[in-house]
Amino acid sequence: MSPSILAQDPTLADFGRDPWWLVLGKIVFAFAFGLLATLLGVWFERRVVGYMQVRPGPNQVGPFGLLQTLADGLKMAFKEDILPKAADKVVYFFAPTISVICAVTALSVVPFGPMVSIGGHHTPLQVTDVPVAVLLLLACSSMGVYGIVLGGWASGSTYPLLGGLRSSAQMISYEVAMGLSIVAVFMTAGTMSTSGIVAKQAHGTQLSIGGFDLPAPGWYAILLLPSFVIFFIATVGETNRAPFDLPEAESELVAGFMTEYSSLKFALFMLSEYVAMVTMSAVTTTLFLGGWRAPWPITLWEGANSGWWPMLWFFGKVIALVFVFVWLRGTLPRLRYDQFMRFGWKVLLPINLVWILVLSGLRSIEDWDSRGKLIAVGIPAGILLIATLFWPNRRPQPKPTTQEQVDSRPYGSFPLPPMDLQVPPSPRITRVVAEREPANIVAGSDSREV
Amino acid sequence: MTTSTVLAAAGGVSGGEEVTFWILAPLALIGAIGMVAARNAVHSALWLVLTMLCLGVFYILQAGPFIGMVQIIVYTGAIMMLFLFVLMLVGRDASDSLIETLRGQRVAAILLGLGFAGLVGSAVYNAMDKTTAVGLDQANAEGNVQGIARLLFTKYVFAFELTSALLITAAVGAMVLAHVERRKQDKVDQVSTMKARFAPGNYPGPKPGPGVFATSSSVATPARLPDGQLTERSTPDILPVRELTAQETTLKGTDR
Numbered sequence: 001m002s003p004s005i006l007a008q009d010p011t012l013a014d015f016g017r018d019p020w021w022l023v024l025g026k027i028v029f030a031f032a033f034g035l036l037a038t039l040l041g042v043w044f045e046r047r048v049v050g051y052m053q054v055r056p057g058p059n060q061v062g063p064f065g066l067l068q069t070l071a072d073g074l075k076m077a078f079k080e081d082i083l084p085k086a087a088d089k090v091v092y093f094f095a096p097t098i099s100v101i102c103a104v105t106a107l108s109v110v111p112f113g114p115m116v117s118i119g120g121h122h123t124p125l126q127v128t129d130v131p132v133a134v135l136l137l138l139a140c141s142s143m144g145v146y147g148i149v150l151g152g153w154a155s156g157s158t159y160p161l162l163g164g165l166r167s168s169a170q171m172i173s174y175e176v177a178m179g180l181s182i183v184a185v186f187m188t189a190g191t192m193s194t195s196g197i198v199a200k201q202a203h204g205t206q207l208s209i210g211g212f213d214l215p216a217p218g219w220y221a222i223l224l225l226p227s228f229v230i231f232f233i234a235t236v237g238e239t240n241r242a243p244f245d246l247p248e249a250e251s252e253l254v255a256g257f258m259t260e261y262s263s264l265k266f267a268l269f270m271l272s273e274y275v276a277m278v279t280m281s282a283v284t285t286t287l288f289l290g291g292w293r294a295p296w297p298i299t300l301w302e303g304a305n306s307g308w309w310p311m312l313w314f315f316g317k318v319i320a321l322v323f324v325f326v327w328l329r330g331t332l333p334r335l336r337y338d339q340f341m342r343f344g345w346k347v348l349l350p351i352n353l354v355w356i357l358v359l360s361g362l363r364s365i366e367d368w369d370s371r372g373k374l375i376a377v378g379i380p381a382g383i384l385l386i387a388t389l390f391w392p393n394r395r396p397q398p399k400p401t402t403q404e405q406v407d408s409r410p411y412g413s414f415p416l417p418p419m420d421l422q423v424p425p426s427p428r429i430t431r432v433v434a435e436r437e438p439a440n441i442v443a444g445s446d447s448r449e450v
Numbered sequence: 451m452t453t454s455t456v457l458a459a460a461g462g463v464s465g466g467e468e469v470t471f472w473i474l475a476p477l478a479l480i481g482a483i484g485m486v487a488a489r490n491a492v493h494s495a496l497w498l499v500l501t502m503l504c505l506g507v508f509y510i511l512q513a514g515p516f517i518g519m520v521q522i523i524v525y526t527g528a529i530m531m532l533f534l535f536v537l538m539l540v541g542r543d544a545s546d547s548l549i550e551t552l553r554g555q556r557v558a559a560i561l562l563g564l565g566f567a568g569l570v571g572s573a574v575y576n577a578m579d580k581t582t583a584v585g586l587d588q589a590n591a592e593g594n595v596q597g598i599a600r601l602l603f604t605k606y607v608f609a610f611e612l613t614s615a616l617l618i619t620a621a622v623g624a625m626v627l628a629h630v631e632r633r634k635q636d637k638v639d640q641v642s643t644m645k646a647r648f649a650p651g652n653y654p655g656p657k658p659g660p661g662v663f664a665t666s667s668s669v670a671t672p673a674r675l676p677d678g679q680l681t682e683r684s685t686p687d688i689l690p691v692r693e694l695t696a697q698e699t700t701l702k703g704t705d706r
Binding site for chain 1: 492519
């Protein structure tokens with residue numbers, strides 16, 4: 001890696017040196033990114049889900065229906081703003097704003113790109129960075145729960161309250177899984193600042209296959225695959241997206257916590273959901289997919305990781321992740337609530353803990369000589385292998401055929417018709433067709449289909 | 451390297467720090483007062499959230515970014531959320547009734563509060579009096595997070611473990627108290643429910659209505675089972691089964 005590219009990596013010392021207009025510009029950019037991502041994100045989701053369901057999706061307003069969300073938003077603004085009589089007025093008003101503020105604030109520590117030069121200032125493409133930036137992200141997502149819970153409570157009716165309760169339990173449980181999967185990233189990167197984590201993912205190991213040196217990506221998505229998978233699942237749970245959209249399960253809770261909301265307040269909830277989706281995609285990109293760094297084939301080009309280009313790679317990765325969110329929604333049915341909770345606490349959490357244990361074990365034997373390493377890894381692996389080999393076999397018995405099941409029924413069971421029962425065709429079917437036929441001919445000749 | 455301008459430089463008080471303090475300190479106080487004064491339990495919890503958030507920002511201002519964030523994530527995000535959860539379950543109209551349920555509760559509360567304040571105050575005074583501050587530069591020499599981690603896992607590891615043992619004991623105790631244990635053989639899974647349903651002697655479905663697949667639509671005509679035999683269960687028990695007399699079967703002369 002040449003020093004010119006290394007210099008592109010911002011360190012913590014590079015932050016907090018900008019003039020006020022640059023800071024303001026960056027904040028406005030991050031905010032506009034969130035809003036624009038919502039506008040396009042809703043359109044993107046509806047088009048993609050439409051494609052998956054073999055229908056066109058919104059295609060009337062603007063080119064490719066791009067302005068559909070804008071039109072919907074404008075319409076929403078002119079709707080009547082209903083304040084329920086039983087609502088707690090102040091809390092009812094503040095709940096959507098809390099949601100939006102928390103979702104947008106998280107964007108402030110997401111690195112969009114390396115050091116660039118704006119108006120003569122050498123500055124990183126990131127609003128700010130602190131030594132505990134990832135914790136700031138966690139704090140934002142945990143404060144975002146308040147918006148939903150308070151919205152549900154303040155509405156003063158049952159469905160929103162149930163939705164709020166569900167979401168608080170859900171988001172707290174999945175935050176645990178999320179925080180634990182970030183632990184692996186901390187351990188590997190040795191830092192909690194987002195720009196630092198991106199910088200640590202720059203150097204992958206060199207794979208030499210047949211004489212060629214292939215640079216394997218240093219992405220934590222590959223190094224820490226279990227953490228990545230769990231983190232992404234927890235992200236889906238944290239943003240209340242399908243298949244984990246239980247707080248707003250329409251078949252059970254009407255619209256969950258936002259049942260009573262209308263007009264702009266409802267729009268704010270929608271906004272926060274989509275901003276949170278984009279933010280979480282950006283965070284996943286930053287923590288696991290190398291942030292703004294170009295993926296492998298592009299890195300063959302020297303200037304891929306400098307200047308303004310990295311922003312393009314970053315947006316590409318974010319859009320790919322948003323596509324996965326939409327894909328999940330288009331594919332998977334909603335989980336039942338108890339299954340969902342069991343999945344979070346009994347599957348994700350134990351796997352995560354074991355994985356962290358294994359990872360820290362591997363890291364602590366890093367400095368040993370190769371023989372020690374072999375013993376330390378080989379003996380537990382061997383025990384595990386033997387245990388799986390000799391584990392009592394619980395293969396299910398072959399399923400009996402229907403006839404065997406019928407024969408094995410005890411005497412006095414409910415009587416069944418014979419298995420080879422031939423059902424004769426109903427005499428009525430032919431009659432109906434014969435009667436209808438002339439009517440169709442008449443209708444075809446002198447009347448047109450409307 | 452570790453001190454960005456967000457964090458106060460150790461020693462002097464910067465302008466930004468002062469401005470933030472004077473904005474947030476009144477807010478923190480208002481939150482504390484509101485917490486005590488609010489009639490509604492959820493409002494009270496929300497005021498406390500405000501205070502905790504302000505405290506979190508204060509920690510960050512005092513060059514303790516880690517503890518500030520942990521304050522927000524753990525206390526505001528998780529613990530207060532659990533409080534809210536319980537309060538919401540209790541019901542939204544759970545307002546205070548200003549009737550003392552325990553005699554002399556207020557006096558005792560004031561006395562105990564004063565005593566606690568005195569204890570904390572004297573402890574802080576003693577700690578400040580006898581120790582010499584080395585300054586943040588030395589404490590944060592290898593980074594704020596690393597410094598805390600080193601202390602937690604070396605000097606205070608026993609206290610740390612003891613606290614977690616206490617928490618786990620509390621959690622296990624809560625589970626023992628709240629969890630209703632059901633014996634394994636009492637649990638009926640879906641397969642055995644179905645087996646019991648289709649066992650001999652138990653009718654698996656809704657009873658067939660009288661007259662179903664029968665030669666007559668009379669309610670007194672028994673239905674036929676799938677294999678063709680008649681079932682007596684389809685006719686209501688209260689129907690008297692009797693033969694009609696000749697008088698009853700003759701025409702009444704109304705069809706003329």
